[in-house]
Structure formats: C-alpha cells, structure tokens
Amino acid sequence: MRNILVTGGAGFIGSHLVRLLVNKYTNYNIINMDMLTYAGNLENLKDIEDKKNYTFVKCNICDVGKVNQVFEKYQIDSVIHLAAESHVDRSIVDPLLFAKSNIMGTLILLQAAKEQWNANFSNHIFYHVSTDEVYGSLGDEGFFTEQTPYDPHSPYSASKASSDHFVRAFHDTYGLPILISNCSNNYGSFQFPEKLIPLLINNIINNKSLPVYGKGENIRDWLFVNDHVRAIDLIFHKGKLGETYNIGGSNEWKNIDLVKLIIKTVDRLLGREEGTSNKLITYVTDRAGHDKRYAIDCTKLKDELGWEPSLQFDEGIEKTVIWYLNNKEWLKNVISGDYQAYYGKIYKN
Ligand code: NAD
Ligand code: TYD
Secondary structure, three states, rough: OEEEEEOOOOOOOHHHHHHHHHHHHHEEEEEEEEOOOOOOOOHHHHOOOOOOOEEEOOOOOHHHHHHHHHHOOOOOOEEEEEEOOOHHHHHHHHHHHHHHHHHHHHHHHHHHHHHHHHHOOOEEEEEEEOOOOOOOOOOOOOOOOOOOOOOOOHHHHHHHHHHHHHHHHHHHOOOOOEEEEEEEEOOOOOOOOOOHHHHHHHHOOOOEEEEOOOOOOOEEEEEEEHHHHHHHHHHOOOOOOOOOEEEEOOEEHHHHHHHHHHHHHHHOOOOOOHHHHHHHHHEEEEOOOOOOOEEEHHHHHHHHOOOOOOOHHHHHHHHHHHHHHHHHHHHHHHHHHHHHHHHHHHOOO
C-alpha cells in the first residue's frame, strides 16, 4: 500500500487526477488535502467519495502544524502537489494571496516532506504540478522547452516560478526526490467558470456578453484535462527523478478564433441558428501584462515516456460543451457559491 497525498484535489485538474488514481490504483491510499477555496468543490468527486482508498482532509497548505499532522497520521510516502491559486486575473487583484498559497504553501509542504522522510528518501517522490506560464511570453515563432529560461510576468506566474525554484532547491540542497511538470492551458469538465472556456459556455447559454481581452489576438495552447492527468500519472510512475517535463496540446488557438468555435458549438448543440451568439462578443480592456503567446514543445515527454494526447481538439470541445450543457445545475451552484456554503458547514476545519 502507498499513501499518496494529492493537494488541491477538489479543484479542476486535481479532481480529475484524484478520480484517475483512486480508480486505477486500488492498492494506493489517496489522501486529498484541500482547503476548499471558491475553486475547490467536493461535488467534483461525488462519484468516488465512498471508495475505501480515498480520504478527504480539509487543510490549508500554509497551516504548518496541520500539514505536519497529516504527514504523520497518514504516513505519507509521496506527494502530488496541485493546490494553488490559479487565476491570473485574481493574481492582479491580490498578489499577496498568491505568494502565500503558491510560494509559502509549497515551501511548507516541501519542509514537511523532508522532515517526515528524515533523509531516507528511497521510495518517496515530491511531484510539483506547474504551468508553462513560468516561461513568459513567446513572439510569433518558437516553443517553450524544458531549457527555456524562466521569465514570468503576472503575479500568478511569478508565484508558480518561485515555487518551482524552491522545489528544485530542495532537490539540489537536500536530495529530495522531486519531479516537476509544466503544462499548457487545460480545458474540460469541472473547471470553475471564470476561466475562458467554461466562462464562454456559461455566458452563451445565458445570452450574456463574451468579454474578449484586447483584440483577441493572444494565443494559448489548449490541452484536454484528462490528457494532462494521464501525463501526470505517467511522469509520477516513470519520470526520472530530479527532472522537469513539459506537457502541451500542440494545439494553438488565437483567443478570438476559439471564441468563435465555442459559439458555433454551443449554438449548434442548443439548436440555435448558426452565428446567433456572435453578437455577444464584446471587446474589453486588455489584461495588464497580458502574455502574447504560449506554445509548448513536449518532445521530451513523447520521446522518453511515450505520452500522446488522446483527443483531437474538436472532439474535446464537443465533449466539454456537452458536459456543461448537461450539468447546468453544477454551473449555477458553483457560481452562486451554494456548494461552497454547503461543504463549509460539513467541513468546518
Ligand atoms: P483550481 O483553481 O481549479 O484548483 C485549485 C485547488 O487548490 C482548489 O481546490 C483550491 O481549493 C485548492 N487550494 C488553493 N489554495 C489552497 C491552499 N492554500 N491550501 C489548500 N488548498 C488550496 O486550479 P487548477 O486549474 O485545477 O490547477 C491546479 C494546478 O495545476 C495549479 O497548481 C496550477 O498552477 C496548475 N496548472 C493549471 C493549468 C490550467 O490550465 N488550469 C495549467 C497548468 C498548470
Ligand atoms: P484564462 O482562461 O484566464 O487562462 P490564462 O490566462 O492562464 O491563459 O485565459 C485564457 C486567455 O483568454 C487569455 O489570453 C486571457 C483571455 N481571456 C479573455 O479574453 N476573456 C476572458 O474573460 C478571460 C477569462 C480570458
């Protein structure tokens, strides 16, 4: 039996990862540590909450005492760390919160792992899940590789870059067995509707305006969330300790083209005439420090570990839109904060 701590398991990517691990590895105990911020939602894990190999612990990763207790109580032997504040726009409003959760929280987990494992590091892994945004912004050409120097621009990406550096520092200084992956933009079910794709779907359903920052010319590389968690599973089990792996969809979209694709898909699935919702597109003031283009070179992951994305983008978008259309209640409840209020009563601390 292995006891694996997944942090941030009630969030978008974390919930997909927890589901995969709990169902695939019945010989692992999966301990999900999450403080249930606005972005964390146990409703995302309803289908596995009663499984014998799954435990939820409500805990802020910045709470040193409680984090240490969890390591001790569950005899944690490995960590897959996803808990973070993750929205760039929120980081512009409240950078301090991002420094606390993303930098201090990571440092507290690293320290707890180091102390709990007591320099006996065999059979232990600290896997840190990070973002391609640490590499900064690309022009029209080129791709981020694992060797690209860090050049973050938003408080979010700066906090993630800092946490990556601490993870590497614990490897280089104390020999902590670490893995890091840096992934491009994810999309899929259970994503909080303040990120671009679920925000668009929700607003099209409700005939609300679709805010496009600047001229809509920024470019992102989109990956289906299930393919990201398949990559995490692979890297956790087969990755070379101490190394970084880039994960991406090789699937670049200019924001405005993506907005039009989502409009087309949602209108069709709602039985509306093609182009009905184009009138909802609203160009708004650009995001401060808005990175122009992200694009990942994931040759290393493909060549060394044999990973490939499983879905074409049009299939992934179709599945995703259908999921949100079939789960309008989930959308309504996460936006209104109903689930948060409900789980807040159940898990007081
Ligand atoms: P999310 O915002 O949906 O979920 C984050 C989760 O972390 C939530 O459940 C929240 O409650 C929890 N959390 C936040 N602060 C916490 C704290 N102090 N203590 C305990 N729990 C806390 O984020 P996501 O999109 O699922 O991203 C997960 C990870 O993957 C993050 O580290 C993010 O940087 C990284 N990442 C995300 C993307 C993406 O496109 N979403 C891409 C690459 C990497
Ligand atoms: P987002 O989903 O916030 O992810 P990130 O900023 O981490 O890449 O945004 C994706 C892109 O869409 C980004 O270029 C900003 C843009 N965007 C809009 O144009 N309008 C919006 O309402 C949002 C949320 C994002």
